[in-house]
Amino acid sequence: MQIKNIVPLVLLAGLPGCATLPSSGPTGEQIRKSAVAPEDLPPINVLEVRAAADVPQFSKAASPAAILMQTAVTPTDMVGPGDILDISIYEAGVTLFSSNNNSALAQAASPPGVQVQKLPPARIDDQGEIAVPYIGTMHVAGLTTRDVEAMIRKALLRVSQNPQVLVSVDEAITNSIIIGGEVAKPGRLVLRTNRESLSDVIALAGGYRGNSKDLMVRIMRGTSSADIRVNDIIEDPTLDVPIRPGDRLMLVDDPRTYSILGASGRVEQVSFRRSTVSLAEAVANAGGTNPNLGDPAAIFLFRYVKDAEGKETPVVYHLNMMQTGSYFLAQKFTMQDKDVLYFGNAAANQPSKLVQLISQLFSPVLSVTSAVSVIQNSN
Template sequence: MLLRKCLSLVLLAGLAGCATLPSSGPTGGQIRKSATAPIQGAPIEIVDVGQLADIPALPGVALPASVLPQFTPTPTDMVGPGDVLDISIYEAGVALFATGQSAGQQGQLTTPGVQVQRLPPTRVDDAGDIVIPYVGKVHASGRTTGEIQTAIRKSMQRLSQNPQVLVTLNQAITNSIIIGGEVARPGRLVLQTNRESLSDVIALAGGYRGSSKDLMVRVVRGDVTADIRVNDIVENPALDVRIRPGDRLMLVDDPRTYSVLGASGRVEQESFRRSSVSLAEAIATAGGANPNVGDPAAIFLFRYVHTADGKEIPRVYHINMLHSSAFFLAQKFLMQDKDVLYFGNAAANQPSKMIQLISSLFSPIVTVTSAATVLK
């Protein structure tokens, strides 16, 4: 008898210590109450998705062509600071750069035929100038190789008899971009046509590494930055922006994810398997509402949205999967990066949890009582 009283006291103490029953989260009613009448902060809007008009449209994505500064395509042989030029000077008759042995008028050397003098590789300095022997400085930045040839030739006309000049690019710095990150060959890439698109330069760099759905390209042009997902370029050719000399590209591994919480088949963070994932696919991937504790009528999606004035506010979307129309709506509702999909607990399951808890507490008493009876 004394043993039973002791065990009863232990049982009462255990029940008194249970302020709340075990739960994976709030019920649908508790979410609505806490959102519309929060203890702190402003109320949160809850949208009941019951028809197509309630499904939020995807946020408008600004096309890179409208974000990045646009310039007229420059010639492929445009020269700028840092470029290295190969310069060859051809002379006939009285040659300024000839290496022959016979002397002509004013000490110039004369040799039969045409003489060619190849100058050492000449780098364009920070001021955009190059230095030619006997001529001096010649401005090269912003000019094509043909225009530089003409400028050198004109400067030599008073020094040589009908000189001819050939200028070619040895190292192109101005007409190049920098590409790095998840590509096979990161580094400096020279644009051969100045009409290469984003997909072109990725291919010229050896292609991307990893999964295209997880890769994002960051294009930096001057002080402006545009982020483009590799997978989206295939589905929307307008995102395949044309690349300009001086651009900097970085491919980064940035997978889009959403979180699954509450009374679902499993709680986890899930990655987007394709460019777009519907709410129906997300629910199926999560295993649906747990049949023991979940409520299919209380499925919520938590998301930050941007208002017309650019502010970011929280919003909750509710869908009742007990209605047949919800299965069609869930196919049109598209998930977004960093969404939180929550499966509410069923309020009707709370009494069963209480019974299970009491049963687990009484089981030791029944076992001890049975053992004591057997001993008697």
């Protein structure tokens, strides 16, 4: 069989492949049609972004202060279950407590003729009580150290001459928080002023580890919890909420990302470089539309949007980057976590793909034809 007879056979073999030319995704028109009647889903709303009013407003999360259970500012010397108290009793004249075991420091600090007795460390039990000699059990949870001093002194007045009492917290549990995750020193942290904010306690825990833009801190208070981005605190000081005793904080590595698909310069998942990223920046990060495959008039953003009832519904935003105004709108369009940025294929590129495919089919034949011609000429 001659070479010229092989060519038609190659063409016939290549025709079935032309019906399924390689593509990086649907065209803009195909997206609109499939959104009207998607398989096994209700119709998807495709919104045209042509004016400033069409740009969705950046939806901030609810204020952490509004989410977290509100608790009053408590005194720094308030005691509760788990705290260990140091109790010292000063007596003059006939003493109730023996002073044989008094420390040299206590003796030096007391006036002449005054006997000082430091009682063994008293741990407040789960019921909020402590035991004091000659008094018995006392409920002290929720009181300050001054309140505890007054209670002990009043109880001792019946058996001692003008006793004076000093109470201090040796080990604080009530006035502390637990912080863990991506911090240098995770563990229990005692609040010294009860005025510490979120950034304060992170600093007191040795600072965060990793990149601040990728860190999220979850504050758990009672039955409520709130999530705050560490990087957002810098741009919005209102997020630097006060921390209360009993709070539990966890810093986790949870970067915000958006995905780039379709006929762009590259296909990848991109992390947010800052707290907010505009659509124009996202398009630039993607390398723009691929000039050989994509259609600048078919830029789509896929996002789940919560309705008035809090239910997530899929929405597609369309921008025509062939129009000058779209570049200004893209600067006001804020990307959100887990957005999908899609660059539509250009329908006009299909004929060029067909030509490329036929060219690829003919290349081996032409090479063989050239080789046979060289052989025949040499003979």
